[in-house]
Amino acid sequence: MTPADRLYTKTHEWLKIEGETALIGITDHAQEALGDITFVERPPVGRKVEKGKAFGSIESVKAASDLFAPVSGEVVQTNAELEKTPGLINEDPYGRGWIIRVKGIEADELASLLDAAAYEEGLTEES
């Protein structure tokens, strides 16, 4: 269920390393909890994001939440498809529902992130 090819945060973001850059999105659990997503506020390309700090926000029918950066880095691309179809996050949170791509990641920041098994374990404790 939770893809093993990436890392996770306790705040329900995922990070997938792809060469020199990494994709960031939110987990299936997060999209489920938020319900129908209506809007995603994405940072502009070039913006520096900081590990643990908000880089944008996500709105669903009745809630709004911050998106926290799993690592520090610089935004090189954001998912423009979310502008018209924010529901992509509900449909395909680990694929077409990605949110931003960052570069300049420090390897030692990855150590504190969770693998799929540890993230799922956290979910069980939460519920």
Next chain:
Amino acid sequence: MSYVPVTPEQRARMLAACGVRSIADLFRDIPSDSAPRSFDIPRARSEMETSAFFRELASRNYSHLTNFLGGGFYDHFIPAAVDAIVSRSEFYTSYTPYQPELSQGTLQAIYEYQTQIARLTGMQAANASVYDGGTALYEACQMALHATGRNRVVMDGGVNPIYRKMLVSYTANLSIEFAEIPVSHGRTDRQRLFDALNAGTAAVILQNPNFFGVIDNHADVVEHCHSRGILVIQSVYPIAMALLKPPGEIGVDIATGEGQSLGIPLAFGGPYLGFMATTRELIRRLPGRIVGRTVDRHGREAFVLTLQAREQHIRREKATSNICTNEALCALRAHVYLSLMGKEGLKEVARLCRAKTAYAMERFRAIRGVRVMESSPVFNEFVVHLPMDAGDAAGMLVERGVAPGLPLGRFYPGMENYLMIAVTEKRTKFEIGMLAESVESVICQ
């Protein structure tokens, strides 16, 4: 049924539960120098005494004056139908509903108001209103600061000094840097304004017509600011929008203004109406309520509060603003006024204001010792230089039944001899003539 919140027995039980002997004990911890000196209030009066008291108080108002006062608030004609429609109990007695979708009529009226504001300003979206023009301008500043992540705001000296004071006091404890650029020949000083912009500048605030009544086309300022990633906020006089280029047409990002001129009577301090409109890109940063139109599950038209994720009850401390209501009744007055006037009616009001102002200026040019400031075109307000203190002149004229205008020394030290005169469609040729003659006679004394 008389309103008795608690009986003496209930009060005694509540005090016992709190472990105190008297109500005064509840306030023991207030230092004596901060406590009210006394709670003595006058004895109760009968209805007859009370109404006589307030009638006497009201009679001290100089409401009989022929009014040439402006400076952001104007004496425009209000059709009787505005009061008749707005005072219907369905509108008059209802507060912003907590289950808003139950009140489809209220929401529809607000939606139509928003549509009118968006059209008047040429912008893409408007909110349900805020308290007044100054609040609207402050909220626009916040939008720009958040949208750009910068902290400097550059203000044109033509912005109403009352708004400027409000902005500075609202933001006194925030780390926002304000710069103000004095006007040149009554207009925005491009060179000095552009020189004041830097990489940390979030927004430039302009006003059209500006405080001195001067009309300006700020298209070049907008273009220059946008090339540097700076947003432009323009405060506008809604009546003038019937004739002038609206903010939306020159690329302004946020348009605000005081809606008092749209069917709301002049009153000391309000209630007035702040309108705000913006672009599609910035709509999620708009403060307050926004009404949207949708369809229900049967496909019927319905009105809802929309984009609520911006608001306090959902986003808490990260909300775009702490405004969670609107100036509903005043917005309704504006809506009814604009509907009654129609597009052509509003243009007619604006044309009359401009024509009568031109006549008043002609009359003042003919007065010896008076200088009319006219290096730039004006809408319905102009400044004259008197050979005496304008405040003293105004004081004498008030005793003759005329409020001749706003003495500028009150806002601009060094401008004690300048008087700003506003002329609306309500002023007759006779009244304008009387103003000119009265001014002439006091300066000759």
